[in-house]
Amino acid sequence: xLSISNLHAAVEGKEILxxxxxxxxxxxxxxxxxxxGAGKSTLSYVLTGRQGYEITGGGTTLxxxxxxxxxPNERAARGVFLSxxxxxxxxxxxxxxFIRTALNxxxxxxxxxxxxxxAFLKLAREKAALLKIDFDMLKRAxxxxxxxxxxxxMEIFQMAMLSPRFLILDETDSGLDIDALRIVSEGVNALRxxxxxxxxxxxxxRLLDYIKPDRVHVLAGGRIVASGGPELxxxxxxDGYDRYARAA
Amino acid sequence: MSLATAxxxxxxxxxxxxxxxxxxxxxxxxxxxxxxAPSERFEGDVGQGxxxxxxxxxxxxxxxxxxxxDVAAGKKALAVLRLVSRGAGAHASRVTVNLAAGxxxxxxxxxxxxxxxxxxxxxxxxxxxxxxxxxxxxAQDHEDAVSVSQADVLLAPTADFGQTVVASGSRRQxxxxxxxxxxGRASVRLDGVYLLDGKRxxxxxxxxxxxxxxxxxxxxxxxxxxxxxxxxxxGRIVVNEGADRTDARMGHHAQLLSDRAEVDAKPELEIYADxxxxxxxxxxxxxxxxxxxYARQRGIPEAEARAMLTEAFIGQVIDRIWFEAARRVxxxxxxxxxxx
Ligand SMILES: Nc1ncnc2c1ncn2[C@@H]1O[C@H](COP(=O)(O)OP(=O)(O)O)[C@@H](O)[C@H]1O
Ligand SMILES: [Mg+2]
Numbered sequence: 001x002l003s004i005s006n007l008h009a010a011v012e013g014k015e016i017l018x019x020x021x022x023x024x025x026x027x028x029x030x031x032x033x034x035x036x037g038a039g040k041s042t043l044s045y046v047l048t049g050r051q052g053y054e055i056t057g058g059g060t061t062l063x064x065x066x067x068x069x070x071x072p073n074e075r076a077a078r079g080v081f082l083s084x085x086x087x088x089x090x091x092x093x094x095x096x097x098f099i100r101t102a103l104n105x106x107x108x109x110x111x112x113x114x115x116x117x118x119a120f121l122k123l124a125r126e127k128a129a130l131l132k133i134d135f136d137m138l139k140r141a142x143x144x145x146x147x148x149x150x151x152x153x154m155e156i157f158q159m160a161m162l163s164p165r166f167l168i169l170d171e172t173d174s175g176l177d178i179d180a181l182r183i184v185s186e187g188v189n190a191l192r193x194x195x196x197x198x199x200x201x202x203x204x205x206r207l208l209d210y211i212k213p214d215r216v217h218v219l220a221g222g223r224i225v226a227s228g229g230p231e232l233x234x235x236x237x238x239d240g241y242d243r244y245a246r247a248a
Numbered sequence: 249m250s251l252a253t254a255x256x257x258x259x260x261x262x263x264x265x266x267x268x269x270x271x272x273x274x275x276x277x278x279x280x281x282x283x284x285a286p287s288e289r290f291e292g293d294v295g296q297g298x299x300x301x302x303x304x305x306x307x308x309x310x311x312x313x314x315x316x317x318d319v320a321a322g323k324k325a326l327a328v329l330r331l332v333s334r335g336a337g338a339h340a341s342r343v344t345v346n347l348a349a350g351x352x353x354x355x356x357x358x359x360x361x362x363x364x365x366x367x368x369x370x371x372x373x374x375x376x377x378x379x380x381x382x383x384x385x386x387a388q389d390h391e392d393a394v395s396v397s398q399a400d401v402l403l404a405p406t407a408d409f410g411q412t413v414v415a416s417g418s419r420r421q422x423x424x425x426x427x428x429x430x431x432g433r434a435s436v437r438l439d440g441v442y443l444l445d446g447k448r449x450x451x452x453x454x455x456x457x458x459x460x461x462x463x464x465x466x467x468x469x470x471x472x473x474x475x476x477x478x479x480x481x482x483g484r485i486v487v488n489e490g491a492d493r494t495d496a497r498m499g500h501h502a503q504l505l506s507d508r509a510e511v512d513a514k515p516e517l518e519i520y521a522d523x524x525x526x527x528x529x530x531x532x533x534x535x536x537x538x539x540x541x542y543a544r545q546r547g548i549p550e551a552e553a554r555a556m557l558t559e560a561f562i563g564q565v566i567d568r569i570w571f572e573a574a575r576r577v578x579x580x581x582x583x584x585x586x587x588x
Contacts (some may be wrong), residue, residue, distance in 0.1 A: 048545050051537065076547035088542040092560025101556060102546035109547065141560075158546065 001026040001063060001197045002047075002166055008057035009046045015056060016042045018222035024166075027194040031208055031233060032201045034219035035241040040201045041085050043219070044170045048082045049075055062166060076102075077109035079165030083155040083172050085201075090142040095154065096124060098142045099161050106162065127160040131187050148175030156187040167191065167198040173207035185210030205237035220244040251276060251368045251396050255340045258283055273480040273512045274422050274451040276394070284366050287311035287337030297330040298386050298581065299356035302573050308332060312339030312367075319351035321376075326354045331369050333361035333393060341369045347379035347407075354571050357385045361393035361418070371399040375407035382410040384574045386581065389418035391448060398424045405432025405460065412439040412569050414578050416585060417448030417477060424453040431460025431491055439569075440469035441562045441578075443585055444477035444509075451480035458491040458521075467498045470565050472558050474505035481513045489520040498528040503535055503561060505554075555586040 002024040009017040016039045024030045034040055046053045047060065049072035060067045062078060070078070090098055104114045115123070128135050131153060143151050152172055159167060169188065173181055188198070188211050200211055208216070208230065216232040217224045218241070225244050226232065249271075254262035264270070265277025290310045300306065305327040307315040311334055319325045331341055347353055361367065375381055389395045395418055403409055413423050427436055442450040456465050471479040479502055487494045502511040515530045535557060543553035562582060569575045 050541050050545075071550070072541060072544040073547050073549045073553075076545055082545055084542065084545075088536075088539045090539055090542070090557070090560070092563045093556060098543070098546070098556075101552070102543070102548050105549060105552065106547035109549075162546065 002060070002067075002199070004058070004060045006058035007046070007060060008055070009042060010054045010056050011042065011052060016222055017046065019058065020219070020223055022217065022224055024197045024199060026197050028214040029192065029198045029200060029211060031213035031216045032199060032219050033203065033216060033233060033236055034244075036203065038219045039222045040219055041170055044082050044085075044168050044201060047168060048072055048080060073105065074109065076164075077106045080168070081159055081162060081164030081166070082168045083152070083159060083170060085170040085174070087143050087151040087155055089144045091144050092141055094140060095138045095142040099124070099158055102158075103162055123161065127157060130190070131157050131160065132183055133157055149177065149180050152176055153180060153184060156184050159191065160187055163191065165196050167196065168201070169198065170201045171203060173202055173204065181207070181210060205233045208233045218244050252340055252370060254283065255338055255366075255368055270453065270482070273482075274420055274449070276420065279420060280366070280394070284336055284338045284364070287333070287335060287339040287365065290334040292334070294330070294332045294334065294360075297328060297358050297360065298388065298577060299328050299358060299384075299574065302326070302356060302577065303328045303354075306330070309341045309343075310334060311337065312341050314342045316344045316346075317353070317355070318346045319348065319353045321348035322350045324352045327356070329355060329357040331357070331359050331367070331397070333363075333365035333367045333395070335362070336364040338366040341367070343369065343371045345371065345373040345381070347375045347381055349376040350378040351376070352380045353382075354574070355381060355383045356574060357383060359385070359387040359389055359395055359397065361390040361395060363390055364392040364419070365390075366394045367396070369397045371397070373399055373401045375401070375403050375409060377404045378406045379404070380408040382570050384569065384571065384578070385411070385413040385423065386578065387413065387415040387421060387423060387450070388581075389416070389421055391418055391446060393418040394420045396422045396424070399426065401425060401427040403427065403429055403434045403436070405430050405434050407434045409435070410437040410570060412437075412441070412565065413452065414441045414581070415443070415450045415452070417442065417444040417450035420449050420451075422451035422453060425455075427454070427456040429456050429458045429463045429465060431458055431463035431494065433462050433464075435464040436466070437568065438465065438467040439565050440481075441565050441582070442471040442473070442479050443562065443582060444471070444473045444479055445475045446477060447475070448477045449480070451482070453480075453482040455484045455486070456496075457486045457488065458494045458496070459488050461490070461492045461494070463491065463494045465494075465496045468565050468568065469500045470562050471502040471511060472505065472562065473502060473509040473511055476506075476508045478510040478512070481511070481515070483514070484516040484518065485526075486518045487521045487524050487526070491521045492523040494521060494524045494526075496524065496526045500530045502532045503558070504532060505535060551587075555583070558586055559583060
């Protein structure tokens, strides 16, 4: 599904990703762990096409297509979704309006018919109930005045509504209490399927108790420096990143 | 110096220009070397105005003339006022609006031109005690037109005056509102939106003078300027000595969407009273690129994401309009302009 090969990327002339190689096949969940400043968020922005991230080498394909050549919205229409580490506020645009605009734009790009207003509202009510989101909150301007935890929950709500194929979760666990973490993880797990894949970025092992990864990778110094099964996350939790930081 | 005098005397040296402090950003003297010939009477069909369907009482002035709208004590009214320019001549219009005690009026006003006309409109608006007027202005002039609207608003205590001007600019466009505010629980809203592209120019000038205690003025003006267009905001609130317990708020916020776009802003609060509550904010910035990326990451194409964010930005002004049907007309109008 997603294949990153020898990816180099720079921000403001400073190289942050230094030859990152990673394959995430369809049906799998891969975790990326690493110390602060390792380049985890940088990777998520490079994959989604944020301005200011310059690709200086290597490449990435999604189902064989050159992902990095596409506009951010085209990547979204192909099914790439990023749950932001710091979700943005959209003043004046109600959450439901924003999500319906996004969903219909994706459908249009894929040549599918738009979703009708009643069908959209029905879907929204269903997903909001699953994620224990108060429906009235969806009528408010997206993320404006929301707490950190509410913003993360809104990310997962958007994910549930858009049903993407390749999911990137950037520190989705930060700012969540244990109840919220469980609800959010259930929302993510509901999207696990043989034709989807996920990249779960986290600093802590805690999230991986709920979203069980098939593979765990350590990102340090802009590279994958170790890969293993779920036991690697436990080892990192116990021993920390020092060993890998030095290796990088 | 005034455009009205220049049109009456046919003397270009009467035009306001750079040397007049209040006109330094909208220099008519420097722009107009020769006054266009006086406009001819126009007998043809002027088509539909933007608010036609919202009211039955229509006042249409084409190439100048006079109109008078009176609302008797305690009565409610809804009126459309169209100031239409046809052709490339010069003309002036005069409108009087008079609300007796407790009268209520929704006034839906539009400026419409189709060429390089030079138009001046004088409005005299009077509100007696307890009268309520909501004045909605849509200035959708032709890009070659020069259009100046000047309103003098006289309020009695306990009157309530709400105004929202939505403007798309023209070669030179100026909407000026001067309010004599007596305090005494009279209340004023003086909002505006400008949405400019190409080489359009729009000037929002307001002066409110508080002369008595317990007056309220609330102003929110927002502008979005792209290409080589230019927005001007001159907002002045004067609180005279003794006009205590005045509550005055002024906000002007503009977004520049290109390097060559320009906004000139002069917000002024002149306070001579001791006990007042005043606040003002003035910002000129760019569109929030992070919010734009966020919207695009969700699948919204760039042009639509920009239109959506701009719509939301100015929507906060439109939302303050009391008359819901007018709100809808203006939202639709803005949506079309942003996607046009
Ligand atoms: N916009 C930016 N401008 C300058 N430096 C940046 C920017 N974004 C990230 N960096 C730098 O890139 C490195 C990696 O950051 P980031 O990807 O956020 O790390 P992580 O998410 O792993 O904590 C850090 O050294 C950070 O300072
Ligand atoms: Mg990060």
